Amino acid sequence: MSTNEVSLTPAQVEAFGRALDALKAEVIADLGERDLAHIRGVIAKSHAAEIAGRAMLHFGLGPVSFLGGVAALASAKILNNMEIGHNVMHGQYDWSGDPALQSSTYDWDTVCPAANWKNYHNYEHHTFTNVLGRDRDIGYAYLRVCEEQSWAPRHLAQPVVAANLALNFQWGIATHDFRFEEYLDGRLPMRDLPRAVAPFLRKAAWLLAKDYVFFPALALANAPRVFLGNLLANGARNVWAFAIIFCGHFPDGVAYFPEESLAGETRGAWYLRQIRGSANIEGGPLFHLFSGHLSHQIEHHLFPDVPAVRYPAMAVRVRALCEEFGVPYNTGSFWQQFGTVVKRIFRLSLPARRVSSAPLAAAASL
Amino acid sequence: MSNTLVAESPLSFFSRRMMLERPFETLVRQLAPTWSRTETLAEVVELRRESPRATTVVLAPNGRWSGFEPGQFVPVTFEVNGVRTTRCYSLSEAPRRGRLHITVARHPQGKVSRHVHDHLALGTVVTLGEAAGALVLPREPGPVLLVAGGSGVTPMRAHVRALAERRALEGVVLLHDARTEEDLLFARDFRALTLAHPGFAYLPRTTSGDDPTLRLDAARLATLVPDFASRTALACGPGGFVAMIEAAFAEAGAGARLRTESFTAPMAAAPPANAETRTIAAPVALLRSQVHFNADGRTSLLVQAEAAGARPKSGCRMGICHTCTCTKRSGTVVNLLTGRVSSEPNEAVQLCVSAALGPVELDA
Ligand SMILES: Cc1cc2nc3c(=O)[nH]c(=O)nc-3n(C[C@H](O)[C@H](O)[C@H](O)COP(=O)(O)OP(=O)(O)OC[C@H]3O[C@@H](n4cnc5c(N)ncnc54)[C@H](O)[C@@H]3O)c2cc1C
Ligand code: FES
Numbered sequence: 001m002s003t004n005e006v007s008l009t010p011a012q013v014e015a016f017g018r019a020l021d022a023l024k025a026e027v028i029a030d031l032g033e034r035d036l037a038h039i040r041g042v043i044a045k046s047h048a049a050e051i052a053g054r055a056m057l058h059f060g061l062g063p064v065s066f067l068g069g070v071a072a073l074a075s076a077k078i079l080n081n082m083e084i085g086h087n088v089m090h091g092q093y094d095w096s097g098d099p100a101l102q103s104s105t106y107d108w109d110t111v112c113p114a115a116n117w118k119n120y121h122n123y124e125h126h127t128f129t130n131v132l133g134r135d136r137d138i139g140y141a142y143l144r145v146c147e148e149q150s151w152a153p154r155h156l157a158q159p160v161v162a163a164n165l166a167l168n169f170q171w172g173i174a175t176h177d178f179r180f181e182e183y184l185d186g187r188l189p190m191r192d193l194p195r196a197v198a199p200f201l202r203k204a205a206w207l208l209a210k211d212y213v214f215f216p217a218l219a220l221a222n223a224p225r226v227f228l229g230n231l232l233a234n235g236a237r238n239v240w241a242f243a244i245i246f247c248g249h250f251p252d253g254v255a256y257f258p259e260e261s262l263a264g265e266t267r268g269a270w271y272l273r274q275i276r277g278s279a280n281i282e283g284g285p286l287f288h289l290f291s292g293h294l295s296h297q298i299e300h301h302l303f304p305d306v307p308a309v310r311y312p313a314m315a316v317r318v319r320a321l322c323e324e325f326g327v328p329y330n331t332g333s334f335w336q337q338f339g340t341v342v343k344r345i346f347r348l349s350l351p352a353r354r355v356s357s358a359p360l361a362a363a364a365s366l
Numbered sequence: 367m368s369n370t371l372v373a374e375s376p377l378s379f380f381s382r383r384m385m386l387e388r389p390f391e392t393l394v395r396q397l398a399p400t401w402s403r404t405e406t407l408a409e410v411v412e413l414r415r416e417s418p419r420a421t422t423v424v425l426a427p428n429g430r431w432s433g434f435e436p437g438q439f440v441p442v443t444f445e446v447n448g449v450r451t452t453r454c455y456s457l458s459e460a461p462r463r464g465r466l467h468i469t470v471a472r473h474p475q476g477k478v479s480r481h482v483h484d485h486l487a488l489g490t491v492v493t494l495g496e497a498a499g500a501l502v503l504p505r506e507p508g509p510v511l512l513v514a515g516g517s518g519v520t521p522m523r524a525h526v527r528a529l530a531e532r533r534a535l536e537g538v539v540l541l542h543d544a545r546t547e548e549d550l551l552f553a554r555d556f557r558a559l560t561l562a563h564p565g566f567a568y569l570p571r572t573t574s575g576d577d578p579t580l581r582l583d584a585a586r587l588a589t590l591v592p593d594f595a596s597r598t599a600l601a602c603g604p605g606g607f608v609a610m611i612e613a614a615f616a617e618a619g620a621g622a623r624l625r626t627e628s629f630t631a632p633m634a635a636a637p638p639a640n641a642e643t644r645t646i647a648a649p650v651a652l653l654r655s656q657v658h659f660n661a662d663g664r665t666s667l668l669v670q671a672e673a674a675g676a677r678p679k680s681g682c683r684m685g686i687c688h689t690c691t692c693t694k695r696s697g698t699v700v701n702l703l704t705g706r707v708s709s710e711p712n713e714a715v716q717l718c719v720s721a722a723l724g725p726v727e728l729d730a
Contacts, residue, residue: 021703024703024704025703025705028706029704029705029706031448032448032449033445033447033448035448036445036448043388043392044392047388047389047392047393048392050389051389090688091688091691091714091716094688094691095448095449095706095713095714096445096449097450097451097710097712097713097714098445098450099405100388102714103688103691103714104688104691104692104714109385118688118689119681119689122681122687122688123681123687123689124681126686126687127681127686127687206383206384206385207384207385209384210385210386214384267684304687305685305686305688
């Protein structure tokens with residue numbers, strides 16, 4: 001496992017950054033029909049899976065069609081959230097001009113309103129990746145995932161909290177932008193809260209009504225089966241998204257940064273922080289697709305608005321550049337990466353004990 | 367571009383709120399590819415080679431299409447290598463139930479016209495705007511003169527066909543100037559109509575390349591159509607050609623009898639010069655915040671907009687989050703990171719990493 005240390009001169013850092021800029025420009029110039037065909041194909045498949053899944057739950061009788069229905073509906077929701085929604089909202093297809101694929105207007109089929117997501121994810125998380133105090137995705141305000149976060153007694157319960165977050169991940173995602181903790185400790189005025197959460201409550205109410213009232217009611221006698229099927233599909237999507245996303249920034253070997261590292265950070269240094277703060281998961285094309293290509297978290301953090309389907313090819317070039325410049329490139333199988341995440345959640349539930357996470361990357365070492 | 371407020375049906379309200387709209391649309395589009403509640407879509411149902419350099423595209427629009435008059439044009443949005451691009455095309459056939467014809471002349475470097483002529487496939491779905499244009503005839507026009515230069519014959523074709531259908535082609539003169547025999551589009555059709563309607567005069571001329579002495583001018587117009595100044599006249603063609611006809615009518619004191627249109631191609635984007643040395647002062651208009659300023663060609667539009675007192679939305683300020691993305695209504699900008707130039711109207715641009723290459727209007 002890498003120690004995630006780099007020793008590059010400032011000139012080398014900028015040369016590294018320019019090489020990545022050039023790679024991005026090359027891919028951007030090559031975007032076209034193929035990329036659109038890919039995302040439209042995935043959209044069509046996700047809709048087909050949703051229709052098939054709901055039909056199996058509604059009209060089927062035995063356990064086979066039940067499990068098939070859950071699997072199809074969960075697949076549809078996963079594709080919608082991960083390969084389609086997440087990527088479209090990053091502006092990966094803005095260049096096409098297709099009104100159905102614009103980051104400014106797209107909304108995904110999960111209870112988190114697009115506007116909240118785009119603020120804390122596209123802006124905060126992607127700009128300030130792994131910077132303590134700036135990137136609120138480090139542990140999602142619930143968990144202690146790196147040594148540098150100070151320990152509190154509530155962290156003793158974090159294995160249970162994490163399991164709960166996994167099962168209800170869409171709700172964690174949806175409420176993350178509201179900064180409840182800051183309302184509670186008075187940093188934000190309580191009277192602003194209702195207005196901030198109103199769009200979320202409205203969206204959540206409609207989506208809950210869809211899966212737990214409307215479709216069950218439509219199924220008449222099959223209502224309990226549909227209710228349960230929808231619950232399981234949503235749950236499967238939650239656990240899957242949690243697992244993939246937690247493998248992005250919390251496996252061993254990932255670096256976290258102090259706030260001072262942002263001062264005067266150059267573009268090259270920003271690129272470097274993205275690589276050192278992210279981890280990839282190895283797998284086949286289908287695995288990459290169902291992860292929304294977040295299995296290429298490193299490439300996604302370098303090029304968040306490049307169509308994700310391009311990441312596997314770009315990864316070969318990024319990895320070669322990393323080797324050339326002596327930059328660690330964190331990748332491993334799903335179980336390898338996820339295993340270290342789970343271990344870390346357990347280990348860090350207890351107060352200070354060194355983990356093999358990289359020492360707080362000092363800006364001075366750049 | 368209509369702003370008519372359509373009351374939403376309860377079904378559509380529920381399906382939108384429950385996010386069932388898109389799966390439903392996918393399902394319906396399997397059966398009816400042009401079905402849409404919001405857009406005027408049309409399917410390419412026939413492609414006709416009119417010449418080695420021109421193609422007629424026959425379109426079947428959906429029910430949202432609201433019709434046109436002969437002589438009008440329609441903005442058509444094609445997907446050219448995945449990028450939606452809109453151009454105006456005159457309708458080249460009389461209004462027919464359920465079918466629209468446009469005829470596209472291939473420009474050697476043209477983005478859309480080359481795509482249409484070389485690559486467009488049957489079954490493609492395109493998006494239509496609303497028909498517009500004032501190159502129309504009054505109901506009782508009296509003697510008519512139609513003057514066309516090059517592919518400017520397309521709206522005239524719609525007029526001639528519509529007049530023929532109304533048996534009103536007697537006394538109509540159609541003058542068409544084109545470079546070569548091949549560019550005399552619809553010549554066979556027009557000749558056939560002169561046989562069926564003996565009072566219809568079709569005067570095709572080839573100017574064989576660029577010989578200026580063969581081009582139509584006021585004197586030639588007077589020789590060919592001595593009574594031109596007393597006719598209701600329409601002219602369409604390249605800018606210079608139309609200007610010459612306008613001058614001839616003005617000189618004869620008949621300017622009011624003439625309506626013109628020219629197929630002005632938009633100015634090609636200025637090539638992005640070296641960012642360090644690019645010095646321009648381009649007027650930028652932020653349409654929503656009503657802020658105006660002069661942009662240099664190097665600094666991001668976001669920084670300059672803020673300096674001018676506007677507060678466009680922004681986040682990362684380095685081109686990754688798309689918070690600052692807005693629609694550019696017109697003008698040309700360059701992406702400072704990727705070098706990608708945006709010159710088409712209504713493209714999404716990121717203010718924090720885009721610099722102006724000329725006058726720009728932004729929806730910010
Ligand atoms: C009201 C109206 C009606 C019209 N009706 C018709 C019609 O019926 N039929 C028809 O064919 N057209 C019509 N046009 C013109 C049409 O809208 C397009 O402008 C035309 O098809 C060219 O579009 P394009 O995308 O192919 O060319 P563009 O890519 O927009 O290029 C425009 C011109 O610039 C040239 N050019 C592009 N790039 C370069 C470069 N790098 N260097 C030098 N030159 C370059 C091209 O050769 C072309 O001549 C109409 C236009 C208007 C405004
Ligand atoms: S402000 Fe983030 S892309 Fe422009």
